[in-house]
Amino acid sequence: MGRLNLSPKVLDVLDFGTPSAERDISRGLEKCFVESAAYQRVRSGAKTILMGNRGSGKSAIFQVLAKRERAAGSHVIELSPEDYSYELLSSTLESEEAGSWAKQGAYAAAWKYLIYILVMKALARKGMRLTKNGGREIHRYLRDNHSVHAMGTLSLLISYLKRLEAIKIGPVEAGLRTRELDRLYKLEEIHNLLDPLRRVLDGQRVVVLVDELDRGWDSSEDAKAFVSGLFQACVSINALHPNLRVYISLRQELYDDIPSLYEDAQKHRDLLERIHWTEDTLLELIAKRIRYSAHEKGFDIDTLERAGDAACWAAVFPGVPGRSSLDSFRYIVDRTLYRPREIIQYCSEALDLARGRHRRLPVPYAVIERCEFAYSAERAKDIAAEYRFQYPGLFQVFEAFRGRPAALDRDQVEMICLELATGEIPTRGTESWLPHCDPDELIEILWRTGLLSAQTIGGNGFLGSHQAQHLNLDSAQRFRIHPMFHTCLGVVPEKERGAV
Ligand SMILES: Nc1ncnc2c1ncn2[C@@H]1O[C@H](COP(=O)(O)OP(=O)(O)O)[C@@H](O)[C@H]1O
Ligand SMILES: [Mg+2]
Incomplete structure (x- = not known):
């Protein structure tokens, strides 16, 4: 590995990015973007449902995709939380109990209606190229139905739902009800426009991106029907034409x-892309950002490219004293659940601390340790918040591991789990789930949420849910509290990996 020396002036501009891709996109995200195989599959349209944990890079993929599609002349429609409000939906619509609503189907129809209208509007906006190839019908329909009071996105969706609601639970005669519902479900109002739309799409491409569905999530009946209806609509619309991708x-x-x-997704597993990161790709992500910043300060790009990812890291962060420089990277990455936002957060905090005290690169090793506590505490809280609907009070369950040794036998973990379920270790706000958990279930939850990694029979290391999607946890005899939680919970650490 070649060495790379960066002057202290790079420290002034070095920027690992903001915690979210929406803000990163104007700060060079595209140039620092790690183009994974997952991105390629999404870009090609083979995969249309992107799944990942918070901070794993869902928005980054969408942001870069949007930018590149726009550059290639496609129409891009981005829907984000300003366009949906779960609270408004719940307060506007009758609840499922008020009649045989079957909300998911209703939402699916409303979503299809909304997305088709948005797509047609986007196509109509650009220079009226629609007039050829049967675009005239589309134009006429939009002019007659959607031009005067251009409704906001959410209003358009709600208006369609309201039409369904009126028939479903309003005083409508039974025979008429079936006919009317059938018309609404089949989107009769725009059905005859789908053929012309197909023809227009032969020459133009439209991409619709729906991101951040979890923001404002309240787990309500409407929120659930909203998202599962969208899923169905997405699958159905994507069958219309290869140049229309939702x-x-x-x-x-x-x-x-x-x-x-979950059931629908099982049926359409082939469309699902799960985001995964490894140590190597996370190192690549940080190295790209170091190169980008150094280049901004006039460093020759070829030299930076020639220096491998590890050399870029070593130019900014030192090794653990007496050991390889990559050990400091491993130290940090071991304290993440392999999500870019985490590594960006840790590195940015180290850098901020270094800037305040020293003016040199690489930064002193001590800063990496010094920012660990704040990082650890914040991550533990964030993880608990991430699961607040499924496992309210999860942070208190984490607290039961305070002061314990980092590695625990199965018996010890089972005992803690039992004490938690029976209330012998008291927790607050966990009544809805914790008392019903047997130790195996709780172990599974703690593994899934990241607190525990497990060593299975025959396996040599401990694996967390960020490293292995499925693991036979029943066969695990030893567990480890993830180092991300150590300083926050005062866990007694074992020897670091590779330590002599
Ligand atoms: N493939 C990638 N290449 C470069 N940076 C990335 C990549 N994926 C994510 N990031 C960065 O990681 C952070 C979190 O990503 P983000 O897309 O906002 O996560 P999510 O939307 O899944 O919560 C952002 O700063 C983003 O720019
Ligand atoms: Mg996001």
Whole structure:
């Protein structure tokens, strides 16, 4: 590995990015973007449902995709939380109990209606190229139905739902009800426009991106029907034409929180892309950002490219005293659940601390240790917050591991789990789930949420849920509290990996 020396002036501009891709996109995200195989599959349209945990890079993929599609002349429609409000939906619509609503189907129809209208509007906006190839019908329909009071996105969706609601639970005669519902479900109002739309799409491409569905998530009946209806609509619309692609991103917990969505997703597993990171790709991500910043300060790009990822790291962060420089990277990456936002957060904090005290690169090793506590405490809280609907009070369950040794035998973990379930270790706010958990179930939850990694029979290391999607946890005899939680919970650490 070659050495790379960076002057202290790079320290002034060095920027690992903001915690979210929406803000990163104007700060060079595209140039620092790690183009994974997952991105390629999404870009090609083979995968349209993007799944990943918070901070794993869902928005980054969508942001870069949007930018590149726009550059290639496609129409891009981005829907984000300003366009949906779960609270408004719940307060506007009658509840399922008020009649035989079958909300998911209603939402699916409303979503299809909304997305088709948005797509047609986007196509109509650009220079009226629609007039050829049967675009005239589309134009006429939009002019007659959607021009005067251009409704906001959510209003358009709600208006369609309201039409369904009126028939479903309003005073409508039974025979008429079936006919009317059939018309609404089949989108009769725009059905005859789908052929012309196909013809227009032969020459133009439209990409619809629905991101951040979890923001404002309240786990309500409407929120669930909203998301599972969108999923169905997405699958159906994507069958219309290869030049029309609807993409949605889903956070893992959201998906686990909606049983009907889970079932649908099983049927359409081939469309699902799960985001995964490894140590190597996370190192690549940081190295790209170091190169980008150094280049901004006039460093020759070829020299930077020639220096491998490890050399870029070593130019900024030192090794553990007396050991390889990559050990400091491993130290940090071991304290993550392999999500870019975490490594960016840790590195940025180290850098901020270094800037305040020293003016040299690489930064002193001590800063890496010094920012660990704040990082650890924040991550533990964030993880608990991430699961607040499924496992309220999870942080208190984490607290039961305070002061314990980092590695525990199965018996010890089972005992803690039992004490938690029976209330012998008291917790607050966990009544809805914790008392019903047997030790195996609680172990599974703690493994899934990241607190524990497990060593299975025959396996040599400990694996967390960020490293292995499935693990036979029943056969695990030893567990380890993830180092990310150590300083926050005052866990007694074992020897670091590779330590002599
Ligand atoms: N493939 C990638 N290449 C470069 N940076 C990335 C990549 N994926 C994510 N990031 C960065 O990681 C952080 C978190 O990503 P983000 O897309 O906001 O996560 P999510 O939307 O899944 O919560 C952002 O700063 C983003 O720019
Ligand atoms: Mg996001």
